[in-house]
Amino acid sequence: MAGAATAVVALTAGLTACGGDSLEDDKGSDGGGKGKVVVGSARFTEQKVLAELYAGVLRDAGYDASVKTVQNREVYEPELKKGSIDVAPEYAATLTEFLNLKKNGADAKPVASSDLDATYGQLTKLADGRGLKALPAGEAVDQNAFAVTEDYAEEHKLKTLSDLGKSGEKVRIAAGDECETRPFCAPGLKKKYGIDVSGIDPKGVGTTQSKQAVKNGTDQLVLTTTTDATLKNFGLVILEDDKKLQNADNILPVVNEKSAGDKKIAAALAKVTKTLTTDDLIELNRKVDAEREKEADVAKEYLESKGLIKK
């Protein structure tokens, strides 16, 4: 019996030892030298691809970069502030509002806008207070967008949302419930573009059902995002937001000022920012979501094809 008890204890000790060691994770992050850099991301394809792009150029610059994927911004932003995550790909306006609400409470007045420079200015101020540094934003943008079918666009000669307003067509929008009240959605379309919104079909933002509804002609306009890779499959085209209704959600890197404030890191990340376009991003998203390639492979391929990293 003593033997049995000893065996249990030995086993328990064994398990603890084996578990303890392999789980011990070393996330020392000394951004000063060419050390470890942790790139954080939320759990969706686009941000994961962006994180892999950042990790790719950082590795090429001699850093030991890894990607950590967590549930959402609510989880990684505090870690970014603490420095256990050093870098994160971000969306200018969304992050600005996130920080704005965090600093000024739930009723804070929105400070992000469709003007990228103004938004970036606000973001820099808000980020500073949290020990973060927002690096300059690039051309690639993931913001709300409205799409119609190609046939519909051709029939009414539509290229922009202004065209749709001028056409006088009544449109039903496939979007989320909140489209009714959000300034960027139905109210903005009416006020800024003079579009005759006859109703909202609450099938969700950019969902398959929403796109299908527009394809079938049940609805005319669908709310989605500029980097939606599946639009082509539904025969949909985005109408240009020519009067800048949408917030400037351009993509930019945010770093922890202490752990990754180094100029070399900023320079490496800038290579991605300067090169990446919205169309590139659509294609990268499509490769992952439709062709089921791995984020890391897609990112590496892209960086190599653009000559941003050595093969």
Added chain:
Amino acid sequence: MSKRDCLVANDWICGEYVRSRSQELIDATVEHVAITASSVAIGVAVALPLALLARRWRFLAAPILGVTTVLYSIPSLAMFSLLLPFFGLSASLVVTGLVLYSLTILVRNILAGLQAVPDEAREAAKGMGYGPLRLLWEVELPLALPALLAGVRITTVSTVALTTVGAIVDYGGLGTLILDGLDTQFKAQVLTASALCVALAIAADLLLLALQRLLTPWTRAHRIRPGRFARKAGAANSVAKVAEPV
């Protein structure tokens, strides 16, 4: 390109998926096992003293059982989020959460096992000059072992399942793959990772069952040949019964 077909077609079962992501699957499985094993091991190490405390001082039993039960009722998503500020993004965060969850079953089972040790056995050991530590180690714990191991089995299976929630902080073993797959409607990934998760739970349960039989041969001998070992197994018999209803 044809090799990728079942990936592009998004089939539930896809050999190419298993082939191209074998390393990811192995890594995730290893992480899953490591997190589960350390959680259960630490859980037992924490539950045992708690059960001993609850038995030694009766007035502590109610609060100990109460608190562990309340812990058990916290939703796992909330639990991990609550622990986040203390542990940061680390495996210890997930392990701590899982240990807290394991306590309610483990403490109850160990306590039931210890309480079921027949007074005669205890008295006899005392009469032979056993001190309290030796009594616990050589008489009470072995007799409480079937109940303890029954608790460990339940805990292990539930921990294998709960580990997946760790994906919210990137330490969820196979759960990370399941959640990723769900988000991107990647059927092959969801099914493969889920199947592995179920297989892990079954394998762990069978392994612990084998261990239980190995460590407590008297309960088994009793069941197979009731007549011959009846007297010898008399003491253990009552303990084995405690283990059943849990």
